[in-house]
Amino acid sequence: MSDAAGSAVDYLPELSTLAAVRPLTAAESLFHLDMPHRALGHHPGQFVQVSLPGIGEAPISIASSPTRPAGFDLCIRRAGNVTEAIHRLKPGAKIGIRGPFGRGVPIDDCMGRNVVIIAGGLGLAPLRSLIQYITDHRSRFKAVTILIGARTPETLLFPDEYGAWRSRDIKVEVTVDVSKETWLGHVGVITNLISRIDVDPDTTVSIVCGPPIMYRFVLRKLARRNLQNDHIYLSLERRMKCGMGKCGHCQINGLYVCLEGPVFRYDRIAHLPEAL
Numbered sequence: 001m002s003d004a005a006g007s008a009v010d011y012l013p014e015l016s017t018l019a020a021v022r023p024l025t026a027a028e029s030l031f032h033l034d035m036p037h038r039a040l041g042h043h044p045g046q047f048v049q050v051s052l053p054g055i056g057e058a059p060i061s062i063a064s065s066p067t068r069p070a071g072f073d074l075c076i077r078r079a080g081n082v083t084e085a086i087h088r089l090k091p092g093a094k095i096g097i098r099g100p101f102g103r104g105v106p107i108d109d110c111m112g113r114n115v116v117i118i119a120g121g122l123g124l125a126p127l128r129s130l131i132q133y134i135t136d137h138r139s140r141f142k143a144v145t146i147l148i149g150a151r152t153p154e155t156l157l158f159p160d161e162y163g164a165w166r167s168r169d170i171k172v173e174v175t176v177d178v179s180k181e182t183w184l185g186h187v188g189v190i191t192n193l194i195s196r197i198d199v200d201p202d203t204t205v206s207i208v209c210g211p212p213i214m215y216r217f218v219l220r221k222l223a224r225r226n227l228q229n230d231h232i233y234l235s236l237e238r239r240m241k242c243g244m245g246k247c248g249h250c251q252i253n254g255l256y257v258c259l260e261g262p263v264f265r266y267d268r269i270a271h272l273p274e275a276l
Helices: 081-087 121-136 159-166 212-224
Strands: 014-023 028-034 047-052 056-061 072-077 094-101 114-120 144-150 170-176 204-209 232-235 263-265
Touching (some): 047 072, 047 081, 056 121, 072 121, 114 212
Antiparallel strands (some): 014 028
């Protein structure tokens, strides 16, 4: 997030160039963008405001690590006028970018600890930034486990990257809610995977991102594994709109997700049932 309120990075979109588009599922694609005059300079878990003149603006979480400075990735789902228009763009198109904004994952709190990343559906997109950061600095972290859930095998994000993550001594477990006979992996809700992993509550932190309905059940499972609230981080990125605390769309009892999040330590929002 910019240090000076009201700076150009806050208010004025910078034109970036769409360098490449990679279809991921029937609804999501990965867009690689280049900034002409600077590196994005983000932290895992932050987001940008993406705009197209005459159409509108939308907050999108960053899906790549700052350790990979040649541009940045956005995983975008068709879900409205702006995202539909972005999906129609071809490489070479110009896209407005403001940001990065928000508070991301506290990397320093994760270093030297076991890390459990829990991603449901589109929640894997913002967590991919953290995963790439960990793989690029693997020696700074102890055991790393990634739990991934999706509705069907066809809606899994980045399945072609799981092998590379495993090659970095990272445990990756995947489950789907519904499958065909060709699916050989786990079937069931993502919380079933939590029972299958080792969790040392004293040395483990967990970072969770997914659909809102998932959080309540994941938190219950983590509590049964004796993981304390101050060892759990949640991303509430789905609530955001303007990215600057002006529109009030993401306000929760006086807390602005876009300014004070989107990543929160759970003990700081556990008293706010509206947050989940």
